Amino acid sequence: MVKSTSKDAQDLFRSLHSAYSATPTNLKVIDLYVVFAVFTALIQVAYMALVGSFPFNSFLSGVLSCIGTAVLAVCLRIQVNKENKEFKDLAPERAFADFVLCNLVLHLVIINFLG
């Protein structure tokens, strides 16, 4: 039983891996960026757990910048993905321009809130 479940897990992982390598490169770049942003947010949460939440506004600002930019990157990925029927009429340049503008507003807000 154990051997079969571990073999199943390995098979599952291999099939996921092969499916993922079929995705286009630009989507993989977006995924990498999202992972980087979430990772940065997790580091900040771990730091706050250690030293306490003293300048709470700075903590929120830092976490929001990471999570906000991750969310915007996910939106970009949805809009740019060719397999997505919902957005097939939307030009990918328009999606990218939205992404850039929203990020600019996000970073303006967090610098203001950073103190």
Added chain:
Amino acid sequence: MMNLSRSVALISLFLLPFLSSSFSVDNPTDRRVLVLLDDLSLKSSHSTFFNTLKSRGFDLDFKSADDSKLALQRYGQYLYDGLIIFAPSTERFGGSLDSKSVADFVDSGRDLILSADTSASDLIRGIATECGVDFDEDSSAMVIDHSSFSVSDGDHTLIAADDLVKSDVILGKSKIEAPVLFRGVAHSLNPTNNLVLKVLSASPSAYSANPTSKLSSPPQLTGSAISLVSVMQARNNARVVISGSLQLFSDRLFRSGAQKSGSPDKYEKSGNEQFVTELSKWVFHERGHLKAGSLVHHRVGETDEPAIYRIKDDLEFSVEILEWSGKSWEPYVADDVQVQFYMMSPYVLKTLSTDKKGLFHTSFKVPDVYGVFQFKVEYEKLGYTTLSLSKQIPVRPYRHNEYERFIPTAYPYYGACFTTMAGFFVFSFVYLYHK
């Protein structure tokens, strides 16, 4: 002729303020002393004491206690700076003097030496009670000590006392080796009164009773509770010495040898003269009189006194204290003067360090509390005048542009925000130009 006398009168009128010399803030030693005697032969029997006073520059005015022209004040001005009452049996003073006018005299800051003796009158007892000292109610009682009497005496009423208060200010720097001879009445001090002090106490074996009659009940005043000589320093720094024996000041006991019973030490001369001389120096403000300048405070690095401090400021505080040496103001040297930074309770209490020239200084950080504070120096040392100085100063919190610009604990968050921005910039380049 008329013109000459008129001009002389006019000139003396102008000079009058300069001719009078009394004690003042700049020169606190008393000058003019009224001596009330009930028996004018005391002038000769206590001549050594009076002559030492005169040699130190005092103007002694000897008057009989029932002289009808006695007056302490004239037209609202006091005529004397000190009063010595050697009139234990006087029932009523003459002239305008009574126990109330003596109490007013002390209230005005002037000094008093009061001596009772056997058969002390109610008037003298009343004046002593005003100063916080209670004589034995039995008017025929004397202090008797069967183990601490002077060997030359027969009936154990001449006490050889050596239980002196330990104070260099009151009794002088040199130790009084020989015992002090005393024959008189006992008094006790109210234990709740913190202005009176026993200078010469009786030994634990002393008691107060009539020496000629048998004791019918245990004596009320016994042991070390009996005080032979006490002093009182009032809150306005007037000093009073109350003694239970007039013979303590007499020439006979000054010259007499002293040997305490049960002790092998025989002294050629009793300690009376040294004791009385040092005590008179203290009571007439020749010693132990302090004067303080104003409190000076400023921020570290500045010289002006600011109108308001901010929390966590560093400040320096100093005060100048001088001691009167009998002739001039000398710097006061001590290591126990303290300053409080006080608002309802002292937030900071520091001992001031001295530069040996009379300047006491310290520096500290203003506490992290805002409000209206006071610098307080409350100095009450045994035998010295009390110093009670205070200066008010407000303390404000930080203005909103006085906080630190970047908080060190938030540096990771600052770093994360800028890293994310850099990451976004790099990502958009890579996304646009990858192949």
